[in-house]
Amino acid sequence: MKLWRRGWWLLVLLAIVVLGWRYVGRDDRQASSPVQREADVAALQDPALIARGEYLATVGDCAACHTARDGQRYAGGRSLGTPFGDVPAPNITPDPETGIGQWSFDDFWNALHQGKGRQGELLYPVFSYTSFTKVSRDDALAIFAYLKSLPPVQRPDTALGLEFPYNVRSSLVAWRALYFKPGEYRPDPAKSEQWNRGAYLVQGLGHCNECHTTRDALGGIEQGRHLTGGQIPQLDWYAPDLSTQPGGGLDGWRTQDIVDLLKTGQSTRGSAFGPMADVVRKSTQHMTDADLQAVASYLQSLPPRAQPAPAPFKQAASHEQGGKLYAQRCADCHGADGRGVAGVYPPLNGNTSVTEPTGINAIRSVLLGGFAPATAGNPKPYSMPPFAQQLNDEDVAAVVSYIRQSWSNRASAATPENVGRFRNTPVD
Amino acid sequence: MVVVVVVVAKERLMSPAGNGARPAETGAKCVRAGVESGNMRSTLEGRLRCGQQIHLQLFGWRVRIVKLRQVVAIGHLPPVDAVRPAYNSRMIRLDSLRQRLRRHVLRVALVLFAFGACGAAAAQTGAAPAVPDTMQQRVAACTSCHGVHGEGSPDSVAIPRLAGKPAGYLVQQLEYFQTGQRRHAPMEYVVRQLSPAYLRDIADYFAQQDVSYRKLPVPAVSAETLRRGEQLVMRGDSTRGVPSCVSCHGGKLTGVEPMMPGLMGLSYDYLNTQLVSWRTRQRAAEGPYCMGVVANRMRESDIAAVSAWLASHEPPADMRPEPASAQTEPLPGWCVMGKSGAAQ
Structure with missing residues (x-):
């Protein structure tokens, strides 16, 4: 019976693939006119364009994926984990054999905008073309010019770590039909220039949605869930909702708080940690003040979120035990009132990284401790001790439940089982 | 400005049973713990009441103190490295027979501390505890x-x-x-x-x-x-x-x-x-x-x-x-x- 059902599922999938083939599989790669092509080639040498491309590549945080941990910048090799298998990021230095040395701008544009490789093959959406499709042609040209200006590095790409059926690229036809709509960002004339710049950066180049939205079982992002937060697959951190309105994950954050966090890794409302610390250090701290203001002003415009009907608040049985641990281990820095020390130790009261639905962030922060990212604006960050070596699962669950249920916080309790699940230390 | 109460006690650092590690220098760690705390208030208030077993807990660094015995100094102290060699001479040794006096001194210490802490807080802007600007x-x-x-x-x-x-x-x-x-x-x-x-x-x-x-x-x-x-x-x-x-x-x-x-x-x-x-x-x-x-x-x-x-x-x-x-x-x-x- 089970086998039969699985067979059905494959048949349906096959039907979708075959039907979709003609529609999506058609060659819609765009080719520019010969005149345009020549103009593009000439522009690639322009130092001003290259410099702008470097900035844009930093905003897009291309190096974060396209650089192996001990590898050369942009030479690829970092293995990106997905629930379907590992996808290695390719070499995007201009090496003719192993990089993008032979690519034309049309090839680059089709990858970024259409999610298609140089031979027309469908690219895996771990490369976030679902967001990058919104990048403008001018910006794409600048990024391409910058990549072409890099010293070529010879490093052949690593083999795909995907198994059947995911290793069949054409299986993406169905996925793209469901989740991918190509198209550059269209400015909203009713909104300010600053707002439009922010929306462009957040939805497009910054690809914030790729982490800050829940993915479904097929790894796609559903329409209408824009920036509503979600657990990041494989990494197992929770990327919060980004609305600053009531019910939002950044409820009550001022523009300056958002700018501070992105620029220095720290704000009066919270610190960047886990994967976001990496984003701040490599990307957002280098953004111009104007762009950071634009991002913040766009995030400020996100709508209030529907608040779930308040579930009856049930305080964990371990509350007293958690309170003792908190007084011993946490209160010196975060304060008995959970307010922290502005600019040094983040507040825990009213901090949505503490109260997010899963509790993963608080559990991992207690276990791993660590530094806020070292940035130009905060070159010598303060730090938090890791408690993984000192506290057992019950104690971590008790103290996490305590901070999630004290002061104004009213989140669910953490369980020792969950603490055990997230005890591993996430490193490449 | 950090106002510090330093409490030294007969301490025994906990070591894993049976590994033969000997307790660290008596007292030394407590002195450091006291001086280094930028926000001792909660620790002391919570701990000194019973007067028997005291845990000083700093940033997860665990110092277990058994039986409170000596009060070293109250008030403003120079940085830790200057204090350490000199702390012996600053000790006010309390006779273990004079239990009452000990409790009394501790109470005074707490009051003085509370006073000092209030003064320090008033001298600074805002009520946030001072975090030492040190490595x-x-x-x-x-x-x-x-x-x-x-x-x-x-x-x-x-x-x-x-x-x-x-x-x-x-x-x-x-x-x-x-x-x-x-x-x-x-x-x-x-x-x-x-x-x-x-x-x-x-x-x-x-x-x-x-x-x-x-x-x-x-x-x-x-x-x-x-x-x-x-x-x-x-x-x-x-x-x-x-x-x-x-x-x-x-x-x-x-x-x-x-x-x-x-x-x-x-x-x-x-x-x-x-x-x-x-x-x-x-x-x-x-x-x-x-x-x-x-x-x-x-x-x-x-x-x-x-x-x-x-x-x-x-x-x-x-x-x-x-x-x-x-x-x-x-x-x-x-x-x-x-x-x-x-x-x-």
């Missing part, structure tokens, strides 16, 4: 395991001492944890988002610390094993092509500036694990590398013997690494230089 405060993530002064962990012999190791060596190891050339997940995670300049500051902080050594537990090994260990450490084994430890790590085994780490004051477990890590490439460096080659030429029993001898050897009084000029013997030909010009 020591910043590196709480390091010191909760490695000790406030990098003296090593009282709870785990596997966590190495950092105090006084050459800064060049420490910064290189931090970089290796960043790039994954040295593997230990908790370390890799903690140093992940730090800049080269900050790594240098952190390395300098621990390199500058000067704290006495703790006697570490040694495994029960035969005299034969210790003799073999001594032979390898002092003379090496030319038949296996293994140079002596002293030929690179300094005649006193306290390391050589700027890159060669000392081997004294480290536990058997740590030394043993590191030598095995060189063999299994959990520790690595660029290209063919000295310690990897040496460790691979050693028998497993040799690794245990060297670790046992080093861990049981009494460290010399002066633990500072020797100056670079002390390295007179050239390194063996197969020893290549790594990225930062250091012998690997």
Whole structure:
């Protein structure tokens, strides 16, 4: 019976693939006119364009994926984990054999905008073309010019770590039909220039949605869930909702708080940690003040979120035990009132990284401790001790439940089982 | 301005049962704990009430105090390093027979402290507790395991001492944890988002610390094993092509500036694990590398013997690494230089 059902599922999938083939599989790669092509080639040498491309590549945080941990910048090799298998990021230095040395701008544009490789093959959406499709042609040209200006590095790409059926690229036809709509960002004339710049950066180049939205079982992002937060697959951190309105994950954050966090890794409302610390250090701290203001002003415009009907608040049985641990281990820095020390130790009261639905962030922060990212604006960050070596699962669950249920916080309790699940230390 | 009450008590640092670690210097850690706290109020208020068992808890660094006995000082204190040598003379010793007076003094201390704390808070803007602008405060993530002064962990012999190791060596190891050339997940995670300049500051902080050594537990090994260990450490084994430890790590085994780490004051477990890590490439460096080659030429029993001898050897009084000029013997030909010009 089970086998039969699985067979059905494959048949349906096959039907979708075959039907979709003609529609999506058609060659819609765009080719520019010969005149345009020549103009593009000439522009690639322009130092001003290259410099702008470097900035844009930093905003897009291309190096974060396209650089192996001990590898050369942009030479690829970092293995990106997905629930379907590992996808290695390719070499995007201009090496003719192993990089993008032979690519034309049309090839680059089709990858970024259409999610298609140089031979027309469908690219895996771990490369976030679902967001990058919104990048403008001018910006794409600048990024391409910058990549072409890099010293070529010879490093052949690593083999795909995907198994059947995911290793069949054409299986993406169905996925793209469901989740991918190509198209550059269209400015909203009713909104300010600053707002439009922010929306462009957040939805497009910054690809914030790729982490800050829940993915479904097929790894796609559903329409209408824009920036509503979600657990990041494989990494197992929770990327919060980004609305600053009531019910939002950044409820009550001022523009300056958002700018501070992105620029220095720290704000009066919270610190960047886990994967976001990496984003701040490599990307957002280098953004111009104007762009950071634009991002913040766009995030400020996100709508209030529907608040779930308040579930009856049930305080964990371990509350007293958690309170003792908190007084011993946490209160010196975060304060008995959970307010922290502005600019040094983040507040825990009213901090949505503490109260997010899963509790993963608080559990991992207690276990791993660590530094806020070292940035130009905060070159010598303060730090938090890791408690993984000192506290057992019950104690971590008790103290996490305590901070999630004290002061104004009213989140669910953490369980020792969950603490055990997230005890591993996430490193490449 | 930080107002500090320092309470010293007869303390017993908890050590894992049966490993033979002896309690650290009586009192010393408590003094440091008191002085270093930027926000002692909650700790003291909560703890001094009962007057029996007191836990001072700072940034996860656990100091367990049994039976409160002495009050050292109340009020403004100079930085910790200035206090430590002098603290004996500042002590107000309380006779254990005068229990009542003791309680009374403590109560007065608390009141004075509360007064001072209020004054301090009023002098500053806002009610936020003052956080010391020091490296020591910043590196709480390091010191909760490695000790406030990098003296090593009282709870785990596997966590190495950092105090006084050459800064060049420490910064290189931090970089290796960043790039994954040295593997230990908790370390890799903690140093992940730090800049080269900050790594240098952190390395300098621990390199500058000067704290006495703790006697570490040694495994029960035969005299034969210790003799073999001594032979390898002092003379090496030319038949296996293994140079002596002293030929690179300094005649006193306290390391050589700027890159060669000392081997004294480290536990058997740590030394043993590191030598095995060189063999299994959990520790690595660029290209063919000295310690990897040496460790691979050693028998497993040799690794245990060297670790046992080093861990049981009494460290010399002066633990500072020797100056670079002390390295007179050239390194063996197969020893290549790594990225930062250091012998690997």
